[in-house]
Amino acid sequence: MGLRSKLGLIFVLVSSLAILVLCVAVYTQAQSARLDRTRSFADERIQAAAESYDRSEVPVFGARLDDPDLPPPLRDAVMNGKRATFKTAAPNAKMWAAVGVKNGRILSIVQDYDVNDPSMNALRRALILGGIGTVALVALGSVIAAGSLSRRIVAVAGTARRIAAGDLDASAAGAAGKGKDEVQALATALDTMASSLRGQLEAERRFTADVAHDLRTPVTGLLTAAELLPPGRPSELVRDRAKVLRRLVEDLLEIARFDSGVEQADLEHVGLGAFVGSAVGRLRMQQSLAPDSVVVHRLGREETISTDSRRIERILANLIVNGLRHGRPPVEVTVQGRTIEVVDHGNGYPEELIAEGPRRFRSGVAERGVGHGLGLTIAAGHAKVLGAELTFGIAPGGGACARLVLPDSPETES
Incomplete structure (x- = not known):
């Protein structure tokens, strides 16, 4: 009720x-x-x-x-x-x-x-008829009054959902309408919270971008200096850590671009099944993966879509690498229509990630291994630019399952 x-x-x-x-x-x-x-x-x-x-x-x-x-x-x-x-x-x-x-x-x-x-x-008849009529009028008035209050609360709740979805410019006070009652006070408090949250997110975005830009030059110099070290195990360790640090900086810069809202999709017509097979092949070569570590399944007829192939390849690479790093091979990639599923055979995604989505610098539970938690965050960012839906869950046979559903016509961000 x-x-x-x-x-x-x-x-x-x-x-x-x-x-x-x-x-x-x-x-x-x-x-x-x-x-x-x-x-x-x-x-x-x-x-x-x-x-x-x-x-x-x-x-x-x-x-x-x-x-x-x-x-x-x-x-x-x-x-x-x-x-x-x-x-x-x-x-x-x-x-x-x-x-x-x-x-x-x-x-x-x-x-x-x-x-x-x-x-x-x-007198008894008059009281009965008058009472029934009065109750009917009160019922009508109460429904109208309750409906007005309910509509205002529903409007404020809708604004709260928009804020939770990322629209921090939504105004709950405007949705609540005029008045000086408790609903308006709630809406004002919600707007104040959204404004504070917007300021915190902007400060976090600027900090991430500034740190990434400031670290890029010294990390590049560090990597160059590491290449000049004489051969040996210590030199290999230094070069390996320097490369990891450079990848982290590049990931932070990519996330900063997502936060700034300047990313746009570069659309082209792509045969999805064939493209996914080629992208997985390139990933095997780049990561020196065994042929049976990643398996591609193509179901149904080939679907040609208008999308950004570079971003799809980036999403696939992050999902597959995450599955190999935190799960168990083989990682199975299934293409059917406009849907791509990436399934590993590990312990599955943590419940918190399934419910709330990926968060930066949160890699999940210990069973999923260690990491900065940026791979899935970047994949989600690319999916948002494409207007696609990226969800995380548990595969029917166990293991982590990531599902990417591409739109008919991408809603690119400006």
Whole structure:
């Protein structure tokens, strides 16, 4: 049940209870007033009858002396010297009035007390119809009011999702509309949080770009100097670490370009299945991989698409290298239509990565090995430039499964 339904139901229940209590109170008060009027009328009649009897000893108004049907509580009250009235219970309710007269006798009168009084029946019908109509109006008003509140909250929630997806310029206060209530306060707080987050991300992007640019020149010099070292195991270790450092700097620069939003796809028509086979072959040569370490499967007919082949090759290389480094061979690459799947036979991606996507400098759990966590981040960045969908999960037979779904027409970033 949504917020709109819950608020509407609460309003209707509260209003119905209030109207019910009010109707019962009005009806009870009307019954009490009717009973008081009947008592007063009976008391006036018995007074007049007693005065007439005292003068002429002739009962009037249908009064009777020492009526044997006189209710005992009323008889006791009169014996104590009181003038009293008494109403018997339904059915056949009656209103009695009695008073003591001369010679120790009791003069009494009795009249019917109709429970089904027409005026009370009319009042009861009016209260029921009025209550139902009021509840209906309250229900309509509550649905309208709750709908307005619900729409504003849904709009703020939609803006929050846009901010979570990376649109930090989205305004929750604008989505919430005008007002100075709690919803507007929530939207303002959300905008403040987004502004703070935007500032932090911009500072992080600048720091990453500055560090990468500042390290590029000394790392290049370090790599050049390492090549001049005499042959030997220590020299090989230095050259190897220098190359790793250079790759890290290049990865940081690539991520900085993604963060700046200047990357664009260079589109060309590509036969996807044939291209993936060629790209995997080039990767085997560059990485000196065994032929059976990476296996390509092509299912269905060949699909020719308009895309950026360089970025697809980069995505494939990062996914395959990640599978070989953190999983177990063979890494199976399956091409079907516009979809490319890369599956290894290791322990699979960690749940956090599957749920939230890759993050830089977070390589996952220990079973997936060590690393800077930049390979999958860069692959996701290239996929975003292509307008493709890159998801991570667990393969049906176990192991990590990365699925790249290319769009019909790439939505390139400007």
